[in-house]
Amino acid sequence: MTPLLEVRRLVKHFVRKQGVFRAPSVVRAVDDVTFAIDEGEMFGLVGESGSGKSTTGRCILRLIEPTSGEVFFRGENVLQFSTERMRLARRDMQIVFQDPYSSLNPRMRVGDIVEEPLVIHRLGSKPERRARVAELFELVGLEPAHVLRYPHEFSGGQRQRIGIARALALNPALVIADEAVSALDVSIQAQVVKLLLDLKERLKLTYLFIAHDLRLVEHICTRVAVMYMGKIVELGETRALFASPTHPYTKALLSAIPVLDPDGPRHRIELDPTSFEREAPLKEIGAQHWAAV
């Protein structure tokens, strides 16, 4: 079976000029990242700030142009697509952003925000598009009568539903959720996560779920890749990876999660950066489990 999405040796370097007399410095935000996502998967990409997880997500959609590498979507390398072809491809690959406040245009009515992808892709007549927007509102649990309202009239959780409705307008196959529930209160977060999982079943969606909340990822993702300083250091089925983390960074990361039991075991592991080889390739260490050790 061909995976829906396959990322091969993806690299994104940001070059920072430091003045006339100094050599520019290179930030290796994404440094040789390779993974594949099957149809219907909920694939978690986790890491801390600056690990390159969001840049990876954006490079896949070419919202940022990668420096090198390949991104195969249904077997075709999207990095070789023309602008026009890429625009068409984006119908199938959509993104939900983290901040429900800055990702919705405050001067547009929410109905127009959700309709906009249909307008851009010239799909349907005006009444057809309106009907689709109403349908999308219902799908994400919003009142279709509220299409004429502005974003500020909605709570954070509702705004994120609007962002999800916009992402689903074009019937995508892949949704990249970039910290899509991180800014929400825990009870609202649980509702939006439930919605994302419902939609996955109903619309046969595949998710790349980018997050820093490991507790959340553990409970909703089928497989997880852990990023550290631009590289995937460990990848595997969620259960296996959480049960037996192997890379020193994964161990340190998992041990840092606060435990809900006041008497629970706490064995905090500090990361020793000299304890692993940064350039080590991923190696199979168990069934469906790879680590860069």
Add this chain to the structure above:
Amino acid sequence: MADSLDPARDKPLLDVQHLTVTFGGATPAVDDVSFSIARGETLGLVGESGSGKSVTAFSILRLLQSPGRISGGRVMFEGRDLLTVTEGEMREVRGAGISLIFQEPMTALNPVMRVGDQIAEALLVHGKASRTEARARAVELLEAVKIADASRRVRDYPHQLSGGMRQRVMIAIALACRPPLVIADEPTTALDVTIQAQVLELLRELKARYNLALLLITHDFGVIAEMADHVAVMYKGRLVEHGAVREVLRHPSHDYTRNLLAAVPGAGGPEGPPLHPHVRSGGPSGPPATPQ
């Protein structure tokens, strides 16, 4: 974690009684809230956005911005009602009696002032040290919060420090005048989980060393479980549950607490049901194309 002092037996350090705060509307933002904190104790105040937990903290220090107004209650601290003392006395309490650690160290620190000077300022304002002494104390305090190479770091500006280091500087400022009570408003929310673990560890150590009482405001029950002796749950301006942390986490009595706990991924503990069962969909996924 040491067992907390029994607040009923020991005279509490801070005793908030029937605190009510309004912002002009019909429903108060903080509605008849009462709790107390003993010396050396950590009380976790937990709730979601808009529950009134930060407003409670700001009211204790009388830092509410208009139209916020304390319309009732008492805030007893070291034998005085802070709601009745003069503004001059209140300035003495802030920093020297009760200090505050904010969530966002980048906005709470002055960007154009060296961090050492910001720590020294706290001492100078309260007349606790001469300029030279304050400089030396700043270095000591940076060492106390485990910033490596403190004598050089005092000359840094906030932007030269990482998020975790900035939060350590905030803690150093909060501790400068050795207050018996520190209010920490979401002190680790903006930090990565590994940095959060380090900052929490530091807070635990400092608490033990200085016998600090801590009012820890957070939305994260995991942080509460790791840090607090007692926990108070706020919902829509009211305290809906209040008790010893083990009791509340294991046997939450209020529906809201139960729902809040149930919403935390993995809250059921290792035996409990996860938020969502692991779903393995489709066939076995292929291995990632391993780089050569």
